[in-house]
Amino acid sequence: MVMIIRGCDIQQDLSETVDVCVIGSGAGGAVAAKELAEAGLSVIVLEAGDAHQPATFSRHAPEMLHRLFWDGGMRTTRDGSILISQGRGVGGSTVHNFCYAVRTPEPILDKWGIHDLSPELDRVEATLGVKQIDEAQVNHLNRVIRRGCEAMGWRGVVQRHNRGPCADCSVGCFLGCRESKPGIGKQSMDVTYIPRALEAGACLYSNCHAELIRVENGRAIGVVAQLGKDSDRSSSNHRLTVDCQAVVLAAGAINSPQLWLKSRLPDPGKQVGKNLHLHPAVFVGGIFDDVIDAHQGITQSYYVNHFLELERDPDSGYILMPAFGSPVLVAASMPAFGHEHRELMENYRHIAALLVLLHDRSSGRVVVNRHGHPVIRYRLSRGDRALLVEGMVNAARLLFAAGAREIILPYTRRIPIKSESDFDVIRQRGIVSNDMLIASSHPQGTLRMGSHPRHSVVDTYGEAHAVKGLFVTDASLFPSSIGIPPTLTIAALADRIARRLAVNWPL
Ligand SMILES: Cc1cc2nc3c(=O)[nH]c(=O)nc-3n(C[C@H](O)[C@H](O)[C@H](O)COP(=O)(O)OP(=O)(O)OC[C@H]3O[C@@H](n4cnc5c(N)ncnc54)[C@H](O)[C@@H]3O)c2cc1C
Known part of the structure; x- marks a missing residue:
């Protein structure tokens, strides 16, 4: 049965037991969920934002910024000088992105120590229907x-x-594509990878905000999430507790390190949240x-x-x-x-x-304040x-x-x-600064991958050096700024990491 459960409709505490819990349903989370579910693992996806119905998207910017973006589109660096747009909802930032689909340049892969990403990029392109613009x-x-x-x-x-073909194609694309469905309009994650993950048996909770990653004896064992936050209603007091054998963290390059720090997970190399690149x-x-x-x-x-x-x-x-x-x-x-x-x-x-x-060569840092909210430091x-x-x-x-x-x-x-x-x-x-509009749509790099725990947070297959069974599959992975539109690379890395995880199952 295809399952999206709206957290805001649930009026009791819940618990679930699965093989893998994926946090976030954007470019990295959706791909990981599909690959893991198709490999036969039981998968639950937690998404903080709404499960959007594209036909309900309006062209009214204040409404859509509120519905589709973190902080109503007003997320900024701590000094207010850079506006950071990040998607919130099933499909994440792919719902409002502009669909440039650019393969990872070879010099970047060489720098990152990845020998060949072609099979993963080919698969992702096929699933997203990538083609040359006429x-x-x-x-x-x-x-x-x-x-x-x-x-x-x-x-x-x-x-x-x-x-795909889109009768409505215009600047409104930034506020979500009203035509979006499989093969038509924007081929974002909510109409490509997510339906396939659900068909393969994954279960998705929307309006379900992961608050804590649980770790015991150096292993990820579950997630605690708050149900019931959606763009219109206030939060309920109900919780979802997930027991699992692996956690895939894909909440984006600001929220993933935030959750890591909030959960007080080990960070022996003091690398978590560092290396933030923004493509200002x-x-x-x-x-x-x-x-x-x-x-x-x-x-x-x-x-x-x-x-x-x-x-x-x-x-x-x-x-x-x-x-x-x-x-x-x-x-x-x-x-x-x-x-x-x-x-x-x-x-x-x-x-x-x-x-x-x-x-950008410049790099910043995500930390959390005493309320657990992300604070984004970055100076050019x-x-x-x-x-x-x-x-x-x-x-x-x-x-x-x-x-x-x-x-x-x-x-x-x-x-x-x-x-x-x-x-x-x-x-x-x-x-x-603060006298000109500087915008960022591509935050990245805050849980960087690498072979050495002193200089990176996860290994080159996305698993945390310091927590067994905790994987990262979003833009946080990038060891350095990528310099080009990042979605295909995020998705291809997620494909690579998820397939390897499935091959090595049980962990
Ligand atoms: C305006 C704009 C245009 C863009 N255009 C392009 C383009 O043309 N081509 C391109 O390649 N890239 C483009 N991008 C960038 C691209 O969309 C992002 O880099 C990419 O989607 C990031 O993937 P991700 O998996 O890291 O995060 P996201 O896709 O942002 O997904 C993260 C998801 O995690 C969820 N989440 C966060 N915290 C929690 C939590 N605690 N619990 C549960 N869920 C949580 C979020 O709600 C979100 O849905 C654009 C971005 C913007 C803003």
């Missing part, structure tokens, strides 16, 4: 960016994606005379990878990605106030924008600030080359850039 699907925004890139003589690429991103817009209508069609299909040379330097560089949003989100990202802001917004249909997405290094500034200048050059008449910068005040001779303003002003 030329006809490249929208006007992406064509304008490509025009600018080619005029500069830079390198760019039309990507592959995990998306700033936007640069261009106002064009022509209508761009960037809100129509697939927001991101092309990107400029000219400044990411991983063979030469696997730890640094940046991508220039097309970016756009609904009027509410664009308004929130625009500089200026009052009349000046309104004047900018009147150009909504004439704006093409880029994100400078940094492959001087070198990374310089690279972001270079990225902003190059984004502006590209937009001018594509025909922009004015550049919009992400500072609080409007600083109009009308020609390349104004670029010194960007260099002088630089990256000013």
